[in-house]
Amino acid sequence: MATAAEIEKQAEAREVRNRWFLSAPALIIILLAASGPLLIVLLYSFLTPGPYGDVVWKFSTEGWVSVFLERDIFDDTLSFAGAHLTIFWRSLKLAIMATVATLIFGFPTAYFIATRPERTRDIWLFLITIPFWTNLLIRTFAVLQVIRNEGIINTALINLGIIDQPIQMLYTDFAIMVGMVYVYLPLMVLPLYASMEKLDFRLVEAGYDLYATRWQVLKRIIFPMVRPGVIAGSILVFIPAIGAYVTPSVLGGGKNMMFANLIELQFGQGRNWPLGAALSITVMAIVMVALLVYVRNTSGSEARHG
Amino acid sequence: MKVDGNNGAICVPATPGKNAIEVRGVRKVFGTGEAQVAALDTVSVSIRENEFFTLLGPSGCGKTTLLRLIAGFDFPSDGEIMLYGEDIAPLPPFKRPVNTVFQSYALFPHMTVAQNIGFGLEMLGKPRAEIDARVAEMLKLVRMEKLAKRRTSQISGGQQQRVALARALAPQPKVLLLDEPLSALDYKLRKEMQIELKRLQHETGITFIFVTHDQEEALTMSDRIAVMSSGKILQVGSPRDIYDRPAERFVADFIGETNFLDARIDSIEEGRAKVTLKSGATISATLPDGFKPDGEATVVIRPEHAKAVKDGGDISGVVENVVYFGTDTHVHIRLDDGETFTVRQQNARGAGTSFERGQRVGIVIGDDAAQILKD
Numbered sequence: 216m217a218t219a220a221e222i223e224k225q226a227e228a229r230e231v232r233n234r235w236f237l238s239a240p241a242l243i244i245i246l247l248a249a250s251g252p253l254l255i256v257l258l259y260s261f262l263t264p265g266p267y268g269d270v271v272w273k274f275s276t277e278g279w280v281s282v283f284l285e286r287d288i289f290d291d292t293l294s295f296a297g298a299h300l301t302i303f304w305r306s307l308k309l310a311i312m313a314t315v316a317t318l319i320f321g322f323p324t325a326y327f328i329a330t331r332p333e334r335t336r337d338i339w340l341f342l343i344t345i346p347f348w349t350n351l352l353i354r355t356f357a358v359l360q361v362i363r364n365e366g367i368i369n370t371a372l373i374n375l376g377i378i379d380q381p382i383q384m385l386y387t388d389f390a391i392m393v394g395m396v397y398v399y400l401p402l403m404v405l406p407l408y409a410s411m412e413k414l415d416f417r418l419v420e421a422g423y424d425l426y427a428t429r430w431q432v433l434k435r436i437i438f439p440m441v442r443p444g445v446i447a448g449s450i451l452v453f454i455p456a457i458g459a460y461v462t463p464s465v466l467g468g469g470k471n472m473m474f475a476n477l478i479e480l481q482f483g484q485g486r487n488w489p490l491g492a493a494l495s496i497t498v499m500a501i502v503m504v505a506l507l508v509y510v511r512n513t514s515g516s517e518a519r520h521g
Numbered sequence: 522m523k524v525d526g527n528n529g530a531i532c533v534p535a536t537p538g539k540n541a542i543e544v545r546g547v548r549k550v551f552g553t554g555e556a557q558v559a560a561l562d563t564v565s566v567s568i569r570e571n572e573f574f575t576l577l578g579p580s581g582c583g584k585t586t587l588l589r590l591i592a593g594f595d596f597p598s599d600g601e602i603m604l605y606g607e608d609i610a611p612l613p614p615f616k617r618p619v620n621t622v623f624q625s626y627a628l629f630p631h632m633t634v635a636q637n638i639g640f641g642l643e644m645l646g647k648p649r650a651e652i653d654a655r656v657a658e659m660l661k662l663v664r665m666e667k668l669a670k671r672r673t674s675q676i677s678g679g680q681q682q683r684v685a686l687a688r689a690l691a692p693q694p695k696v697l698l699l700d701e702p703l704s705a706l707d708y709k710l711r712k713e714m715q716i717e718l719k720r721l722q723h724e725t726g727i728t729f730i731f732v733t734h735d736q737e738e739a740l741t742m743s744d745r746i747a748v749m750s751s752g753k754i755l756q757v758g759s760p761r762d763i764y765d766r767p768a769e770r771f772v773a774d775f776i777g778e779t780n781f782l783d784a785r786i787d788s789i790e791e792g793r794a795k796v797t798l799k800s801g802a803t804i805s806a807t808l809p810d811g812f813k814p815d816g817e818a819t820v821v822i823r824p825e826h827a828k829a830v831k832d833g834g835d836i837s838g839v840v841e842n843v844v845y846f847g848t849d850t851h852v853h854i855r856l857d858d859g860e861t862f863t864v865r866q867q868n869a870r871g872a873g874t875s876f877e878r879g880q881r882v883g884i885v886i887g888d889d890a891a892q893i894l895k896d
Contacts, residue, residue, distance in 0.1 A: 418630075425640050426692065435640075
């Protein structure tokens, strides 16, 4: 006969087995879909580029060297890769601007939805998600139609006699910004709404009662309390924005290269897969560090007292 | 009117007859068209300076609506709200020198106890030193000095209540509004806070408008009470007035226990009337101010204002039940006309007659015990 201790031991073993079994799908997905490809990219970054793309299985650090330095094709000397930095800086600038812009537009939108009666909130949320139904490329082309020289805005302004020459909006950084804000806005609104919905509006009343003006209530009460939503929304917008490829290609016309276009170039015309892989990992690392700093700073006061 | 209002002495001497708040013909309608609901139906009331004024009524009677109109969270559909002679009805809440203690306390969870208390002063743009001094003073007033640096989530319900009070009192409002502030506390703590609130009102000399559905709370704490029902104020008076001289059936029924008896008016003189009860007994009853009934009327008698006797009495009946309550005993009597009547007797040592079920008794109605209702 089994003693109580033995039964307990068996139950524990079963428990452990069940745990592994139940978490298997998640583990498989993380290994196959996330870590696996990443490891391949990492591996490629240390190989030698093949003559027609692809890689030759020979170890080389040339890919990593060219991320930061340029090798002169005549005398083989190394100099600082200023072009990469410029492109990265532009991507970073546009991604930050897009994040700030989506926050500026998304915050009032989310606040508006969260303050609607409960029955109508779902309808507003539904409207926010409608653009998701359409392919990203098509949405981007829609923006193109609106802002191009013969587009709605310019035509209307000319017909109204406000301008006589169309304003060049397409193929500028402004166009990229507009496109990104349009495409990523729902990603900001949804997490913001999620935290605003939980907001106790009696606290807002308490703020007004204690002589806080609307602006002060926003700054001192609403904003600190929906901070998790602001952080989540910013991350969700910033990450795809810094790696944006379609929007800058279509609306920027490939004139002003973004980081994603630079990476794409290495895998395409550049035929330098190791450099492309090294650039990918570099941008990933920078984004990760930036996010860590951001999250730590924005949630700092909570964490210290928490 | 300047927002920062009264920065003078904490103890404002009460000026008799001076009104802090005057509500004139205020109506508040929610919804539109078919779904329209009148939460307040043409309410007028004056609240005196330095007074502990209570709005008493069941849930949905409009008492919280009236408080929110005074605070500025809602705006009246009609009428005026005067604060020291100035109409504040169109002002946003942050421009009114009144503060609120919320039922849920509504403390800011991302701030410490001290930051919560200082918030109002900070918003008024007071210098740091003044804020710190005032916060320290408030912490001392509500006996929370030791917990100043705590987060509001790290203190108990009773302590949160004190912080909410301190936060609302810190900017020295002209009127303090309290929306059922004690309802979330357990019985013992509630009793403690009732005394605490009275002490605070006395020490600060601020006019308190207190909303509650607890009649006992209202009777023990208030200088004056307004009893509300279905968006109307039915009666305003001191606790004694309201209890001893209810003018309407709702007021009599809502506050304390009451016996209702049908009566016929015989004659009226100087605020009193001679009435004949169904039993044939004739008693004298008080009339509500300016009310001149004829024919039938309802008379109310509080259980402790009547006395059960073995023989005689104004009305008679049979003892149906005797319930012992420690301090007193309730004798439930079935009257000869079929109505029930309750008599409350003090259980003073050696005093009082004891009754048994089924015993025939008489009821003596004391002078001044009976009150005639308007409805």
